[in-house]
Amino acid sequence: MAAEIQPKPQTRTPVLLNKIEASQDVVNTAVIIPKEDGVISVSEDRTIRIWLKRDSGQYWPSIYHTMPDSCSCMSFNPETRRLSMGMENGTISEFILSEDYNKMTPAQTYQAHQGRVTVVLFVLEMEWVLSTGQDKNFTWHCSESGTQLGLYRTTAWVSGLQFDVETRHAFVGDYSGQVTILKLELDSCSLVTTFKGHTGNVTALCWDPVQRVLFSGSADHSIIMWDIGGGKGTAIELQGHNEKVQGLCYAPHTRQLISCSSDGGIVIWNMDVTRQETPEWLDSDSCQKCEQPFFWNFKQMWDSKKIGLRQHHCRKCGQAVCGKCSAKRSTIPLMGFEFEVRVCDSCHESITDEDRAPTATFHDSKHSIVYMHYEPTMGWLLTSGADKVVKVRQTQCLLRQRLDRQPNSDLFSTNWSFDQSQIFSHQIFFRVEWNTLI
Numbered sequence: 001m002a003a004e005i006q007p008k009p010q011t012r013t014p015v016l017l018n019k020i021e022a023s024q025d026v027v028n029t030a031v032i033i034p035k036e037d038g039v040i041s042v043s044e045d046r047t048i049r050i051w052l053k054r055d056s057g058q059y060w061p062s063i064y065h066t067m068p069d070s071c072s073c074m075s076f077n078p079e080t081r082r083l084s085m086g087m088e089n090g091t092i093s094e095f096i097l098s099e100d101y102n103k104m105t106p107a108q109t110y111q112a113h114q115g116r117v118t119v120v121l122f123v124l125e126m127e128w129v130l131s132t133g134q135d136k137n138f139t140w141h142c143s144e145s146g147t148q149l150g151l152y153r154t155t156a157w158v159s160g161l162q163f164d165v166e167t168r169h170a171f172v173g174d175y176s177g178q179v180t181i182l183k184l185e186l187d188s189c190s191l192v193t194t195f196k197g198h199t200g201n202v203t204a205l206c207w208d209p210v211q212r213v214l215f216s217g218s219a220d221h222s223i224i225m226w227d228i229g230g231g232k233g234t235a236i237e238l239q240g241h242n243e244k245v246q247g248l249c250y251a252p253h254t255r256q257l258i259s260c261s262s263d264g265g266i267v268i269w270n271m272d273v274t275r276q277e278t279p280e281w282l283d284s285d286s287c288q289k290c291e292q293p294f295f296w297n298f299k300q301m302w303d304s305k306k307i308g309l310r311q312h313h314c315r316k317c318g319q320a321v322c323g324k325c326s327a328k329r330s331t332i333p334l335m336g337f338e339f340e341v342r343v344c345d346s347c348h349e350s351i352t353d354e355d356r357a358p359t360a361t362f363h364d365s366k367h368s369i370v371y372m373h374y375e376p377t378m379g380w381l382l383t384s385g386a387d388k389v390v391k392v393r394q395t396q397c398l399l400r401q402r403l404d405r406q407p408n409s410d411l412f413s414t415n416w417s418f419d420q421s422q423i424f425s426h427q428i429f430f431r432v433e434w435n436t437l438i
């Protein structure tokens with residue numbers, strides 16, 4: 001990846017509205033309170049804090065509550081003002097916040113896990129609290145009764161969890177790089193499918209219930225868009241980060257994906273373009289352009305008395321080519337390559353300037369991001385950093401105007417289900433060869 005050239009940073013950048021710096025340790029999750037000038041944060045320092053903007057323009061805590069252990073994750077439902085918070089000791093505690101955000105009343109406690117709670121997700125429609133922990137258990141509890149409804153053993157630690165209310169499918173992304181789809185019933189679940197496209201941990205998942213698309217982000221720096229609703233097993237790669245992807249948020253009205261990485265990079269992707277899948281890499285004993293043998297092809301090398309060449313792959317056509325026939329580099333934004341990658345000479349000629357028009361903008365949050373939250377009604381983007389600082393930015397200038405689109409029967413179809421076709425085979429292995437990317 002040494003030869004990577006990053007696209008030029010955009011002149012329009014998200015405007016920093018505020019910084020919150022009071023935490024003693026990393027803020028593991030923080031969310032913007034919609035329609036309020038406020039933020040809820042839960043931290044490794046054991047505190048839950050509600051920050052409201054005062055006349056001075058600064059955020060001051062209206063609630064400061066210390067928990068018995070580190071607060072590892074949180075889910076907030078603005079409609080009911082229900083705060084579900086997971087801890088290091090495996091417990092999930094729930095509170096109801098008062099309308100003015102000055103008071104917090106305990107609502108429920110669940111002894112959900114044996115170790116740190118890694119993700120918690122409250123689903124109002126089902127009255128379920130879904131959670132995953134370091135004990136590798138995925139559980140769901142009834143938020144009314146507090147009882148555990150079901151449990152599923154995952155193969156590795158889970159770091160991403162999403163739920164589709166309509167079809168009751170849970171998407172579980174784990175440290176082995178795999179995404180598991182489970183169909184949840186009231187007290188049981190069934191494995192629908194698993195798919196694997198990442199070579200590193202899945203670090204974040206984001207589900208768009210309208211287009212039925214799942215985004216997965218990984219420690220391998222990549223994002224994959226899984227077109228679940230399309231039913232064809234289409235998987236689109238997005239390569240725009242130089243470090244581990246830490247968070248993914250989708251802005252449905254403008255069809256933009258916001259991703260962030262641990263090096264502070266924020267990428268805003270235009271998903272309102274027709275993107276292409278990357279090709280399978282072809283295997284060949286000789287360059288598919290000049291026909292010179294690759295170095296392991298001893299027979300042909302011996303016969304033709306030629307020295308073998310190193311094999312590379314063109315990212316556009318997938319052909320196996322030698323270095324000489326693929327000396328040029330290009331971005332291929334519609335294939336998700338916002339950075340320059342190796343292409344063969346003929347593909348290089350075929351790529352026009354129009355094809356090279358970036359489909360993403362790149363920004364620097366100036367801290368190592370551990371968590372990100374996007375609030376679509378205000379266009380605010382929150383990032384929490386390893387530097388214990390929470391930053392709130394206005395991104396309205398970057399997000400395109402709301403698109404006036406007619407509801408399309410394909411996109412808004414409600415009879416979608418996994419069971420109607422077996423197009424998604426039980427395991428899809430999507431080939432990404434990172435170690436040989438250049």
Ligand SMILES: [Zn+2]
Binds near residue numbers: 290291321323
């Ligand atoms: Zn060649």
Ligand SMILES: [Zn+2]
Binds near residue numbers: 315316318319345348
């Ligand atoms: Zn090519």
